[in-house]
Amino acid sequence: NKTMEKISLFTISQYACQRRTTLNNKNKIFTDALEILAENCEFNENERSYVVFARATSVLKSLPYAISSMTMLEGLPNMEVQPRAIIEEILEDGKSSTVESLLCDERYKATKLFTSIFGVGLKTADRWYRLGFRTLEEVQAAKDLKFTKMQKAGLMYCEDISSFVNKAEAHAVGQIIEKFVHKCVPNATVTLTGGFRRGKEIGHDVDFLITCPEEGKEEGILHKVHSLPQGLLLYYDIIESTMEKNKIPSKQYDVMDKFQKCFMILKLNNTLVQNSDLNFKDWKAIRVDLVIVPIQQYAYALLGWSGSRHFERDLRRFSYHEKRMNLDNHVLYDKTKKVFLTAKTEEEIFAHLGLEYIEPWERNA
Ligand code: ATP
Ligand code: MN
Ligand code: MN
Numbered sequence: 001n002k003t004m005e006k007i008s009l010f011t012i013s014q015y016a017c018q019r020r021t022t023l024n025n026k027n028k029i030f031t032d033a034l035e036i037l038a039e040n041c042e043f044n045e046n047e048r049s050y051v052v053f054a055r056a057t058s059v060l061k062s063l064p065y066a067i068s069s070m071t072m073l074e075g076l077p078n079m080e081v082q083p084r085a086i087i088e089e090i091l092e093d094g095k096s097s098t099v100e101s102l103l104c105d106e107r108y109k110a111t112k113l114f115t116s117i118f119g120v121g122l123k124t125a126d127r128w129y130r131l132g133f134r135t136l137e138e139v140q141a142a143k144d145l146k147f148t149k150m151q152k153a154g155l156m157y158c159e160d161i162s163s164f165v166n167k168a169e170a171h172a173v174g175q176i177i178e179k180f181v182h183k184c185v186p187n188a189t190v191t192l193t194g195g196f197r198r199g200k201e202i203g204h205d206v207d208f209l210i211t212c213p214e215e216g217k218e219e220g221i222l223h224k225v226h227s228l229p230q231g232l233l234l235y236y237d238i239i240e241s242t243m244e245k246n247k248i249p250s251k252q253y254d255v256m257d258k259f260q261k262c263f264m265i266l267k268l269n270n271t272l273v274q275n276s277d278l279n280f281k282d283w284k285a286i287r288v289d290l291v292i293v294p295i296q297q298y299a300y301a302l303l304g305w306s307g308s309r310h311f312e313r314d315l316r317r318f319s320y321h322e323k324r325m326n327l328d329n330h331v332l333y334d335k336t337k338k339v340f341l342t343a344k345t346e347e348e349i350f351a352h353l354g355l356e357y358i359e360p361w362e363r364n365a
Contacts, residue, residue, distance in 0.1 A: 023199055058365045206288050208289065
């Protein structure tokens, strides 16, 4: 047992949920390159290679030291041939020619640009590319393209939305949301989640969970969003809940959950933001996600929405393969005992899984 303890102290787990990954990334030069390659695999719907690059990236992010030679990769998990080759290139030349040529690739560039638009997924990006479009100006000037309501909003505010949200702006948005929610239900709670909960300085949006101590009271809140102060709501789309009672999580990597939620774009007045730059215009469009969560599922929802995406993926993979348990944003199901495991806090969920607790700021996997 003593030896086991020693080994576990020095062995790095293949699962991100058994590693502590802060934002202090010592291997950024490698992970930036590998992330671009992983992203390109997603664009090509090459799931297998995506996972190979994403797992190697995540291991490197968790290391407390910088890699400076190929021998330092020995003993590390998830270091397959493809990522190894890239790391070797960077160690030799300071850059990867594979990545450099990808960054100049027409299809990669267009897909990256188009999917950065709110409401545009891979299918739409690919259609625009095949129609010959390469820039947003070309897309916007196109005579016979049809846009969804979401894409119209995404295109209209694309400059603001692609410029990232900072902490001060996220805080200001939080105050607006809290004020609105408390007007609807005085004892409801609003929790900042997503990247900002992991301590990130910037994000592509701001994510909030909304819950209420008495079950059911939270249900009507989203249908009052139109009562937000005049002009504040630039766009919103409410997705209704599709929750079923006692539903066993089906697939191990099912990311989408079944909560009622609202994807919106808020007009944030700069005067509400502390130390904001004096801009050419006095407001900024900000992407906000609101998720309505019944209190018994709150811990699972919080864990699921705090990310990172890779951390979540590995939590589910670990549960499934190591514990015979199915985890999603609603519940944890033990297949051996055939029971649902309840939890009031994230700590209890980690304990159910036999995992050491990992703080939100250590989940930047
Ligand atoms: P960023 O700073 O870019 O916003 P983020 O980590 O906050 O980074 P998000 O896309 O906002 O990324 O998602 C936050 C977390 O919520 C992720 O871990 C993701 O798995 C989860 N999530 C996002 N969208 C959904 C959804 N529709 N259903 C279920 N979970 C989701
Ligand atoms: Mn987010
Ligand atoms: Mn989000």
